[in-house]
Amino acid sequence: MLKALLYTTVLVGLSGQLSANETSHYQFDGPYVIQDKSAVQSASQQTAYWICNSKLTSYQVSQHSLKRPENCGNLPEPLLTDDVKQVMPDSYDGVKKVVALSDVHGQYDVLITLLKNQNIIDADNNWAFGDGHMVMTGDMFDRGDQINEVLWFMYKLDRQAKAAGGMLHLLMGNHEQMVLGGDLRYVHERYDLASKLLNRSNDALYGEDTEIGQWLRSKNTLVKINDVLYMHGGISNEWLERQLTIAEANQLFRANIGRPKAELKQDDLLSFLFYGNGPTWYRGYFSDAFTEAELDKILSYFDVNHITVGHTSQKQVLGLFDNKIIAIDSSIKLGEQGELLLIHEGELTRGLYDGSRQSL
Structure with a gap:
């Protein structure tokens, strides 16, 4: 579990609604874990991005275990490891x-x-x-x-x-x-x-x-x-x-x-x-x-x-x-x-x- 989840939710104005052949399944995706280079070159942080009900949600990874945001379907909750x-x-x-x-x-x-x-x-x-x-x-x-x-x-x-x-x-x-x-x-x-x-x-x-x-x-x-x-x-x-x-x-x-x-x-x-x-x-x-x-x-x-x-x-x-x-x-x-x-x-x-x- 993460000690603190600093969620940022972004509402993006999509052009139109989901097409008829798209299901609610397609409105959920992730996580995408992306490295953020910090000002200190020897250190870096990772941000986990999730798509929940067609909205982008993100938080900075503070531990190796990712917790899926609430109301975000059944997306994976991976344990990150360099091994x-x-x-x-x-x-x-x-x-x-x-x-x-x-x-x-x-x-x-x-x-x-x-x-x-x-x-x-x-x-x-x-x-x-x-x-x-x-x-x-x-x-x-x-x-x-x-x-x-x-x-x-x-x-x-x-x-x-x-x-x-x-x-x-x-x-x-x-x-x-x-x-x-x-x-x-x-x-x-x-x-x-x-x-x-x-x-x-x-x-x-x-x-x-x-x-x-x-x-x-x-x-x-x-x-x-x-x-x-x-x-x-x-x-x-x-x-x-x-x-x-x-x-x-x-x-x-x-x-x-x-x-x-x-x-x-x-x-x-x-x-x-x-x-x-x-x-x-x-x-x-x-x-x-x-x-x-x-x-x-x-x-x-x-x-x-x-x-x-x-x-x-x-x-x-x-x-x-x-x-x-x-x-x-x-x-x-x-x-x-x-x-x-x-x-x-x-x-x-x-x-x-x-x-x-x-x-x-």
Whole structure:
């Protein structure tokens, strides 16, 4: 709880009423936690901004626990911590159990139901996977209308997983890169209000001066756990030709995420990493022209037996090439259901929406 909440409520004259297809749900949003640089350069404060019934409310954060203002719906009340913004290793061995899923695209309710039914979280939406590792292979942003609910939930799981001896690997997908880089074509209309009231474009709401923005910018884009390599799109032969390492790529992604597309395109290596045949956009595994011989070279390069990807939508978690490729974009973005991948001591399992499980 905060010792003192100095609320400032701003009434903004919007042009007209909410359109007919907007619900009261869209009149509530946040929190957006933004850093305020003080006159003393060594110190800074954070301000939490909430949108409550289409009005902007803010207060200066005096403790790490944020309290939602009164009459502000059921918005997240996160516990802020710098622990989740540490850059973590991108290679792990000896992990006994892993759960992986992808492409949530703001479908918070489906995400919660799936994780709860598969006992990854408990009845109160807290981490229940012990010392296991959870991999989200990108695309939390865009399309859906509960982006911030998803982000703050994953932020919480990041903290809770570490405290339990486990780990959350939040990998950056092409839609994270798009939004942070100012490509806002797929941002849901719910977030137009936040941009208007805070006088910030949607990408700036997750800028380097924000809590969520700093958290996202600390994350990897690829991670290797045991004998499995995870990323959003896939690894193409071009990666092998460039002789890149996972560590080199992750460092370049972190250093350059948020730069405009035009700038990235001017650099040959960055253009590859962020676009085209790079690991967040590549879809080659699902082409009839892609061969198992090509795949075996890629697996050998990374010394893994499996590559797990999202990005290319399926109806279920799907294994290709005798499960050497595992596709985990199970179309959660449609808002109806979804699946996840479970790996326990090498055994591959589909975790279905109803809580049941099937061997892959």
